[in-house]
Amino acid sequence: MPLHIRRIATFLPERVCPVADLPELAAAGDAQRTAVLRLGVERVRDAGDLGEVPLAAGAATAALAATGTDPAQVDVLLLVQGRAPEHLLSSEATRVQRLVGATNAVTLGVGELGCVSSSAALAVCSGLFAANPGWRTGLVTMGARVATAARYRPPMTVLGDGGLAALVTSYPGGGFRLVDQILTSNGEYADLFRIRYRDRPASRWQEECTDPHTYSFRLALESRRRLADLNAELLARNGLRADQVRYVMQNLSTGAFAFWQEALDVELLPVCVRNLREYGHLGSADVLLNLAGAAPALRAGEKVLVMNSSPVAAWSSALFEYLPDDERKEGTPR
Template sequence: MVNEQVRLGPVATWFPATAARVATLAEMDELPAHRREHALALGIETVRTADELSEVDLAAAAAASALAEAGLEATDVDALLFVTGRAPQYLLASETTRLQHRIGATRAFTTGVGDLGCVSVSAALALAAALVRADAGYRTVLVVAAAKTPTRNRYRAPMTLLGDGAAALLVTATGGGQWEFVDQILRSDGKYADLFRIDYRETPSDAWIEECSDESTYSFRLAVESKKRFDVIIAELLERNGVRAGAVGPILMQNLSGGAFAFWEEALDATIDEVCRRNLTTYGHLGSVDMLVNLGAAADTRTSGAYALLLNSSPVAAWSAALMRRV
C-alpha cells in the first residue's frame, strides 16, 4: 500500500535559557575591525548558548516537546531521523542511537542524516516522506535537528553568526499536522565539498577554527551558481506540481544575515517571509534547524490551502526547494 499524502507537524523548538547579545560576545573584541563591523551588521541581535549541553541534549528536549504536542509516546515512533551535527561529542560513537535511547523510541528504525550542512534537514525530510509514502509500516516518523557551535567562536566569516538550539517535527500518513509535504528537489555539487572546514586532527578542540578556504569563491562564484541552481529547481518544482510562481507567497529560507535576505529578494524577485528575519534577529544561524524553526513559525501566518516554498542551501554545496501546503 502506498500512502500518497504526507503531513508535517507539529513542529516543536527548544532553546537553551541562556541568551547572549552579539555585541557583548567576548570574541567581538578579538576580531579585526572589519570583521567585527561585519559581525555586528548581520542583523543578529542575540543568540542562545548551550554551554555544557550537548547536541543530543538539545535534540532530546525538542523531540519530547514535539511528541507531547502531538499526544504521542516515543514508542509510537516508527522511524527516528536525527540530523546530526558536524562535530559529534565522540568519534566512532553514535549520536543517533544515543538520542533514540534518551527519548525511549525503542522500536523505531533509527538513522542519522548529515554531511550536507544546512541542507541535511532537507535530505531528512525527503527520506521521511519516502518512508511514509512507500511503506505502510512507517506511519509516524520523527525528524530532529540540533545545532551547537563547534568552535569557541560563533562568528563564521564571511557568512553569519551561530546560535544554539533544536527543533523536531512529526512526519505522518495519518492526517493532522500543520503542512502537507507536496514535493521537493535537492541537488549538490562536490567541487565545493571542503570550502568551509575545520582542520581538527592535530588541533585540540579549544583551538578549532572554522575556515573558508576561498572567500571570493563563496561570495561570488558560489552565489552566482546558487542563483542559477535555484532558478532551475524552483521552476521545475512548481511546473511539475502545477503551481504558479506567484501562488506561493513569501519564501522561507535559512537565516544567515539581513544582507543575504536582501540579495535573494533581488536575485529571485521574491519576498522573504518576515518570520525568517525575526528568527535571525533572535537566534542567529542554526544550521539545519533554521528551516524547521521558520516552517513552524510560518504555520501561524498561512491560511488553509496556502503554499509555502522553502529554499535551503549549503556551502558544501547543496541546494533544495520544497513545496508545502498549509492544512
C-alpha cells in the first residue's frame, strides 16, 4: 500500500538557547568546551516546562490545520516515543490523541529504536493502511526534549527540543511518496547509550555511553557497512543509480556529516547542515525535518534517499519521491 506524506509540520519552542551559553559549558574544561563548539550546533530551542506530549500534539495540530484536515477524520495516530516518558504506566499516545482531537483514530506508540523509530513508524503506518483498505489518513507525530540537565551528549551532539508531525495518506495529495524502505537492527548495542534512573532523582540523571571505544570504532564501522548495503539494495531494487537521487540523514555534527559523505561517497543536501546549526539534534524528528526542508531544492519527481541510524543500534534507508501539489512547496519549519 503506497504511503504519501502530505505535510510535515513542526512545533518549535520560541525560546532560543545559544550553545555557547549552555550551563554545562560554564563548568566544562577547555577541551570539552572546544569539542562542543566544534560540533556545528550554534543554537537549540528550549521547551522549558513543556514535555514531549504537548510538543508532539502541537506539531500534529499544525499539520492538521495546514492541510485543512478534520481531526475526526484521522484513521490512525502513531506517537514516536521520546527520550523519557513523563510518567510510567500512563499512555502518552492516547494523551496526544485527546489533545489533538483525533477521537476516531486507532492510536499506538512506536519506539525502542532511537532515531530510527520515526522510520519504523512510517513502516507501521504503511502496513496498517494495507491491512485496512478503508483507512485514508494518518498522523505520525513525535516530541523531542532533553531528558537530563545537560544538552551535550558526549561525544556526538547537542540535544534540542521540538515537535514534528507528518500527516500521511494512502492516496496522492502532494508532498512525498514513500517508494521503498529497509530497516534493520542489531541488539548487541542495545544499552550502548542509557540513562539510569531507578536509583537516583531526576536532577542526577545523565546520558552515558557505556563503551566509547565501541561507539567510536566498532559501531562506526558496522554502521558504514550497514548503510552502504542498505543503500545499494534499495537503489538496485528500484532500478536507480547512486547519482540519480539526493541524500539526507539525521543531524549529529558537521564532523559526522563529513564522515558519512566520504564513507558512503554521497553528497548530503545543505539543509542538513542548516538544521543542525539552528536546532541541534532532534532525535527521531531529524530526518523528516531535513526531508521537508529539502523540498525547495527539488524538482517534481526527484528522488531523495533518507538515511537514518541510531546507536541502539538500528539503521534505515528510505526512498521518497517528491510530488509537489499546486499550493506550496513543503519545507520551511513552522
